[in-house]
Amino acid sequence: MANFVVSFVALFLFYIFQQSNASYNVITFGAKPDGKTDSTQSFLKAWSAACSSASPSIVYVPQGSYLLKAIVFSGPCKNKITVQIDGTLVAPTDYRALGNSGYWILFIKVNRVSVFGGTLDARGAGFWACRKSGVNCPGHVHLLIQSITFNWANDILISGLTSINSQSMHLVINSCNNVLVRNVRVTAPALSPNTDGIHVQISTGVTITGSTIQTGDDCISIGPSTKNMLMSSIKCGPGHGISIGSLGNTVNEGGVENITLTNSIFRGSDNGVRIKSWARPSNGFARNVVFQNLIMNNVKNPIIIDQNYCPSNQGCPHQSSGVKISQVTFRNIQGTSATPEAVTFNCSPSNPCSGIILQDIKLTYMNKAATSSCKNIGGTSSGVLMPASCV
Ligand SMILES: *[C@@H]1O[C@H](CO)[C@@H](O)[C@H](O)[C@H]1NC(C)=O
Numbered sequence: 001m002a003n004f005v006v007s008f009v010a011l012f013l014f015y016i017f018q019q020s021n022a023s024y025n026v027i028t029f030g031a032k033p034d035g036k037t038d039s040t041q042s043f044l045k046a047w048s049a050a051c052s053s054a055s056p057s058i059v060y061v062p063q064g065s066y067l068l069k070a071i072v073f074s075g076p077c078k079n080k081i082t083v084q085i086d087g088t089l090v091a092p093t094d095y096r097a098l099g100n101s102g103y104w105i106l107f108i109k110v111n112r113v114s115v116f117g118g119t120l121d122a123r124g125a126g127f128w129a130c131r132k133s134g135v136n137c138p139g140h141v142h143l144l145i146q147s148i149t150f151n152w153a154n155d156i157l158i159s160g161l162t163s164i165n166s167q168s169m170h171l172v173i174n175s176c177n178n179v180l181v182r183n184v185r186v187t188a189p190a191l192s193p194n195t196d197g198i199h200v201q202i203s204t205g206v207t208i209t210g211s212t213i214q215t216g217d218d219c220i221s222i223g224p225s226t227k228n229m230l231m232s233s234i235k236c237g238p239g240h241g242i243s244i245g246s247l248g249n250t251v252n253e254g255g256v257e258n259i260t261l262t263n264s265i266f267r268g269s270d271n272g273v274r275i276k277s278w279a280r281p282s283n284g285f286a287r288n289v290v291f292q293n294l295i296m297n298n299v300k301n302p303i304i305i306d307q308n309y310c311p312s313n314q315g316c317p318h319q320s321s322g323v324k325i326s327q328v329t330f331r332n333i334q335g336t337s338a339t340p341e342a343v344t345f346n347c348s349p350s351n352p353c354s355g356i357i358l359q360d361i362k363l364t365y366m367n368k369a370a371t372s373s374c375k376n377i378g379g380t381s382s383g384v385l386m387p388a389s390c391v
Pocket of ligand 1: 205229
């Protein structure tokens, strides 16, 4: 009987212990919600308290505005961590204060981290203006500063985050497994350079859902070595669309595989769905891709595969892409094109696209049927096809 009571009490305590989340409020660690005082060290202290907690913990950021310089939240941590952000995180007004690391907010080697809410304001306008002026801005070209990045992270949830005016990419998922991004909002001007909304690469099992992205580069871009990715209920535009690529930048490159985009809307974007690769040798590939149930509103290139990407004709003149594109389905895509050619397949002469499936496409240009063009492509078409299929 005594034994029974002891184990019952132990079980009860274990239950309480499991339920109790230690909470670390950044204000307790000295953060100031005035938008002016540098709160970087306070956030780091709250993070390290949470990270060394044996029970699940919360890092809490109350309402207000917090100035953060470049900050790294590193793991691995002892247990799962929830970062609840009710406030706004702002970068220094002078972008030079972020240094040359390429990151503003970086999570590295963390597992089981959830980020709820929060607004990130990277105040990118000064940096964009510097780039436009052509002088040598810090980070220009090689180390553009991303607003929030997850490197080597697993089991991540990002929910309800808002990112505005990043200096370059807003949210980057790099070398991660099992990431859910939901109800995220990204905003930057249509002409802000390289401000991709969400960039994913070298990652498996990334889901992006219910998100609105209005920015100056790709709404979502998918880099090499990415597989099992699902995107749904995305609103994109302005922006450069949802792109797989650029692929084939290097000779040895992991492929992109099993990618689905469904139930999404594009509005005034430069592209709708796009696969692009550099026109140079590579063993990269993109296969088993589905783009379905999409609405295009006034989109310049609603459907495009471009394997002849060679900006400024540098490093690839007269070459063709080694990237193999196969088993790509475009299904139930309707709406309006902003240019006469709504469907463009410009595949590699040395590695033609294969297994391209077109089904129920209805895209018009100024109330008339749009056109399509095909180079080096094989596949099948069925259902209603407007423009007529060239596959
Ligand atoms: C493809 O990716 C989805 C996630 O989007 C996953 O559920 C499915 O198992 C993957 N399929 C294969 C064959 O790996």
